[in-house]
Amino acid sequence: MSATEPExxxxxxxxxxxxxxxxxxxxxxxxxxxRLRIVRKLLLESEAFDHSCGWFGLDRPKSSLTHHFKAxxxxxxxxxRQYGLERRSHVxxxxxxxxxxxxxxxxxxxxxxxxx
Amino acid sequence: MSATEPExxxxxxxxxxxxxxxxxxxxxxxxxxxRLRIVRKLLLESEAFDHSCGWFGLDRPKSSLTHHFKAxxxxxxxxxRQYGLERRSHVxxxxxxxxxxxxxxxxxxxxxxxxx
DNA sequence: CATGCAGTACGATGAAACTCGTACAAGCGA
DNA sequence: TCGCTTGTACGAGTTTCATCGTACTGCATG
Numbered sequence: 555m556s557a558t559e560p561e562x563x564x565x566x567x568x569x570x571x572x573x574x575x576x577x578x579x580x581x582x583x584x585x586x587x588x589r590l591r592i593v594r595k596l597l598l599e600s601e602a603f604d605h606s607c608g609w610f611g612l613d614r615p616k617s618s619l620t621h622h623f624k625a626x627x628x629x630x631x632x633x634x635r636q637y638g639l640e641r642r643s644h645v646x647x648x649x650x651x652x653x654x655x656x657x658x659x660x661x662x663x664x665x666x667x668x669x670x
Numbered sequence: 671m672s673a674t675e676p677e678x679x680x681x682x683x684x685x686x687x688x689x690x691x692x693x694x695x696x697x698x699x700x701x702x703x704x705r706l707r708i709v710r711k712l713l714l715e716s717e718a719f720d721h722s723c724g725w726f727g728l729d730r731p732k733s734s735l736t737h738h739f740k741a742x743x744x745x746x747x748x749x750x751r752q753y754g755l756e757r758r759s760h761v762x763x764x765x766x767x768x769x770x771x772x773x774x775x776x777x778x779x780x781x782x783x784x785x786x
Numbered sequence: 787c788a789t790g791c792a793g794t795a796c797g798a799t800g801a802a803a804c805t806c807g808t809a810c811a812a813g814c815g816a
Numbered sequence: 817t818c819g820c821t822t823g824t825a826c827g828a829g830t831t832t833c834a835t836c837g838t839a840c841t842g843c844a845t846g
Contacts, residue, residue, distance in 0.1 A: 732824090733825090736823065
C-alpha cells in the first residue's frame with residue numbers, strides 16, 4: 555500500500571497510519587524537551603535518511619532513550635527500521651506535512667533558548 | 671510597553687511576555703483535547719474579541735474549567751481580562767504568530783476526528 | 787562458539803497533571 | 817441588603833508520564 559518508500563528496506567516497526575495521526579498526540583509527543591531536540595536534530599542535521607539511537611549523542615541511559623524513541627514512533631512522528639543491530643529513525647515528513655501542514659516547518663524554524 | 675492593545679480595557683491577568691513563550695509549553699498546553707477545542711473555538715467562531723468561560727458551552731464543572739483556562743493563559747496562548755463578573759479570553763494571535771509562525775494556522779486548519 | 791554491542795522489556799519510583807467537590811470572594815440587580 | 821452569578825482557592829483522589837536500574841534478546845564478528 556504505502557508505495558512511497560523505496561523497496562529493499564526492512565519493514566518499519568509498528569506505527570500509526572497516516573489517517574490515524576492525532577494532533578493532540580503529536581503535540582504531546584513534541585512537548586517533551588528531549589523529544590523536541592531529537593526531532594529537530596533529525597530535521598536539521600540528517601543528510602542521510604536514517605539515524606541510529608547513538609548518533610544523537612544524548613547523555614541518557616539506554617532505557618530512557620528507548621522510551622522516548624518509542625513515544626515518537628507511536629505518536630507517528632518518526633519511522634523506525636531495523637538494520638542488523640541498529641534501529642534507525644527518520645521523521646515521517648510526507649505524512650506529517652499531509653496531515654498537519656506547517657508543523658515541521660515550525661519545529662525546524664524555532665530557535666531554542668540559550669542554555670548556559 | 672505593549673501598545674498593541676487599545677486603551678480603556680481592564681489590565682490583562684498575569685501572563686508570560688512574548689519573549690518568554692516556550693514552544694514545549696505551548697505544545698503541551700495544546701495537547702490536551704479540551705484545551706485544543708477551546709483554542710479552536712476561539713480561533714474559528716469568535717467574531718468579537720473576548721469570550722467568557724460560559725460561552726464555550728463546555729460540560730465540565732467550574733473548577734475544571736478554571737484549571738484549563740489558567741493553563742492556557744500561563745502557557746501564553748490566551749489573554750484574559752476581567753469584565754465585571756466575567757473573565758473573558760482571547761487568543762494572543764499576534765504574539766503567537768510572531769514567535770511560532772504557522773502554529774495557529776495549523777490548529778485552525780486541522781479537522782478533528784468524528785465523534786459519534 | 788564466545789564475546790560484545792544495540793536495543794528492548796519489565797518494574798519501581800517520583801513528579802506532574804487532570805478531575806472535581808466544596809467553600810469562598812466579588813460584582814450586579816431587584 | 818439579599819440573593820444570584822461568575823469565577824477562584826484549596827485540597828483529595830486518580831492517572832499519566834518521565835527516569836532509570838536490571839535483566840534479557842538478537843545479531844555480528846572474531
